[in-house]
Amino acid sequence: AAKAPVGAREIPLARARFAAIQGRNDDVVALLANVDDPGARWLEANALARAFRHPAGRAAAERLVQGAPDDRRALALLARMRGLTGDHAGALAAADRLLAIDPQHDGGLYQRYLALRALKRPAGQVADAEDVWLRHRRHDELDRALRDGYRRVRPGDRAMDTPVGPD
Structure with a gap:
């Protein structure tokens, strides 16, 4: 098989990454239309x-x-996309598969909770899933959300620039 010219894969990938940073999601998809690469598949799925x-x-x-x-x-993206397209059983399966690999994955715990709720599972099961998700949320994510919210309310105030939470 003929070898692709140098840059045939790297240049579109670099352009797609730059477009993704800029939020130009349709450009990401267009740039990766003919690129066969695991990184390209991730960028495309995320952009869509x-x-x-x-x-x-x-x-x-x-x-x-x-x-x-x-x-x-x-797997986290798959669980989310399945849930957003109404396949809550599929979302639950993807979330459970993710949690088998990483039992404390925030995205997996959250998608599992959402899927159980959408499937109208018993209230206790849904509440337990929500509790597990809330208990395992990453401190840095909560800290970032708190600081970002504070900055929106008080732009320019530097009081929240020091992270809080466990070291």
Whole structure:
């Protein structure tokens, strides 16, 4: 097989990463249309999700997980996309698969809670899933959310610049 010219894969990937940083999700998808690379599949699936193109995002996430069945980010995205397309049983399956790999994964715990709630499972089971998710939320994420909220209310105030929580 003929070798692709140097940059045939790297240049579109770099451009797609830059477009993703800028929030140009449709450009990300267009730039990666002919790139076969695990990183390209992740960028494409994530861009489609961020553009609220849920059915296409789900299909891309399904392909992503086929190529990387134990990838935590891929499984979290798949669970989210399945839930957003109404496949709550599929979302629960993806979340459970993720939690088998990483029992404290915030995205997996959250998607599991959402799926159980959407499936109208017993209230106790839903409440337990919510409690587990809330208990395992990462302190840095909570800290960032607190500081970001404070900055929105008090722009320019530097009081929240020092992280809080356990070291």
